[in-house]
Amino acid sequence: MVxxxxxxxxxxxxxxxxxxxxGACGIPGLDKIGLTGEEGIIRDRVGDYRDSPVLPxxxxxSELDSYTIDALYVIxxxxxxxxxxxxxxxxxxxxxxxxxxxxxxxxxxLGDSRWILLDATPAQVWPLVRDFWSRLNVALDYxxxxxxxxxxxxxxxxxxxTLRHKYRISIEPGLHSGYSEIYVTxxxxxxxxxxxxxxxxxxxxxxxxxxxxxxxALSQYLADRNDVYQASASSLLAGSIQSARKANLIExxxxxxxxxxxxxxxxxxxxxxxxxxxxxVEIVEANRDQAVISVRFAGIQEELDEPGFFxxxxxxxxxxxxxxxxxxxxxxxEQGDTVEVSIERLGEASGGDEDGDLDSQLLSVINDNLx
Numbered sequence: 001m002v003x004x005x006x007x008x009x010x011x012x013x014x015x016x017x018x019x020x021x022x023g024a025c026g027i028p029g030l031d032k033i034g035l036t037g038e039e040g041i042i043r044d045r046v047g048d049y050r051d052s053p054v055l056p057x058x059x060x061x062s063e064l065d066s067y068t069i070d071a072l073y074v075i076x077x078x079x080x081x082x083x084x085x086x087x088x089x090x091x092x093x094x095x096x097x098x099x100x101x102x103x104x105x106x107x108x109x110l111g112d113s114r115w116i117l118l119d120a121t122p123a124q125v126w127p128l129v130r131d132f133w134s135r136l137n138v139a140l141d142y143x144x145x146x147x148x149x150x151x152x153x154x155x156x157x158x159x160x161x162t163l164r165h166k167y168r169i170s171i172e173p174g175l176h177s178g179y180s181e182i183y184v185t186x187x188x189x190x191x192x193x194x195x196x197x198x199x200x201x202x203x204x205x206x207x208x209x210x211x212x213x214x215x216x217a218l219s220q221y222l223a224d225r226n227d228v229y230q231a232s233a234s235s236l237l238a239g240s241i242q243s244a245r246k247a248n249l250i251e252x253x254x255x256x257x258x259x260x261x262x263x264x265x266x267x268x269x270x271x272x273x274x275x276x277x278x279x280x281v282e283i284v285e286a287n288r289d290q291a292v293i294s295v296r297f298a299g300i301q302e303e304l305d306e307p308g309f310f311x312x313x314x315x316x317x318x319x320x321x322x323x324x325x326x327x328x329x330x331x332x333x334e335q336g337d338t339v340e341v342s343i344e345r346l347g348e349a350s351g352g353d354e355d356g357d358l359d360s361q362l363l364s365v366i367n368d369n370l371x
Contacts, residue, residue, distance in 0.1 A: 114212065119179060129218070133150075135221075149170055151169075154189070155167075165186065167184060167187070168185040182215075182218065186206050187199065187206055246261060247262075249367060257363055258340045265339055272332065275366045281297055283295055294346070326347070331343075
């Protein structure tokens with residue numbers, strides 16, 4: 001008997017929990033049994049804001065201070081007084097700032113360069129890098145969080161009696177906001193020589209093996225830290241680094257949309273091509289000497305989710321037609337310390353298109369798939 005009562009109670013809770021979902025799905029007939037409608041139990045309150053009155057501003061006596069009272073949601077006077085203002089029946093959800101986030105800690109290699117790619121802001125990474133050296137009992141001779149640079153003291157290893165070692169960590173913004181790149185440079189010096197007062201850092205590490213050892217150890221340490229994404233562990237001083245991401249959509253003086261990359265040409269070529277391949281855009285030809293990649297592109301295709309339980313139950317099917325492929329040239333050009341990526345229409349695509357600005361869409365696809 002007790003089991004029967006428990007089962008009956010659980011069934012009632014499940015039915016009550018399901019009713020708001022059924023009402024939101026718009027199943028016909030619910031209003032006839034008194035569940036929905038203006039007088040129903042589950043009344044649609046989406047349009048209630050239309051009847052909200054506009055109240056006068058709070059009046060504060062002259063002998064009292066009003067600096068603590070602030071209007072958090074200010075309604076513009078033109079909208080509040082307009083009798084023919086447009087009524088919003090539905091408000092679209094905002095698009096995410098990053099459409100292709102890839103969480104994790106990855107060591108990337110390109111030629112002789114190696115760096116850690118991390119799905120966290122420089123402000124979040126900085127205190128963890130300092131903690132990494134602290135746990136190794138290695139002091140920092142120099143640290144500048146606003147530039148993202150830290151240098152260790154000279155380290156002497158008993159297994160290597162002739163040399164001492166020094167490391168520099170550079171934390172830079174990633175191609176997109178919310179990402180960081182960490183570089184390590186190794187420097188060695190003879191123990192028999194006096195400790196240099198001024199250190200001249202080489203472009204490449206004195207020892208690739210020692211650089212790789214620190215990169216591996218630091219990447220493992222960051223991967224094991226569960227609080228790497230917590231804002232409470234971030235540095236306010238290092239927060240300015242993230243404002244200068246390396247990939248930005250800009251507009252030229254002539255009004256053409258460009259993708260500006262603050263990286264060298266070799267890396268830009270590799271990563272732009274990888275981005276095109278990752279986005280499954282067809283590559284017709286790639287000529288690095290001429291700095292152009294010929295592609296065929298039909299526009300951004302909406303990825304519709306599979307129908308869920310209620311979608312299948314109500315028979316809501318979806319279908320999509322294939323768009324026409326058109327030819328484009330993705331061109332890279334060096335402009336000082338940056339590389340600009342532009343889109344050039346070829347053949348039939350040069351006359352315009354009816355489906356929107358395809359060259360702008362292609363540039364956005366390349367930008368979104370950069371890593």
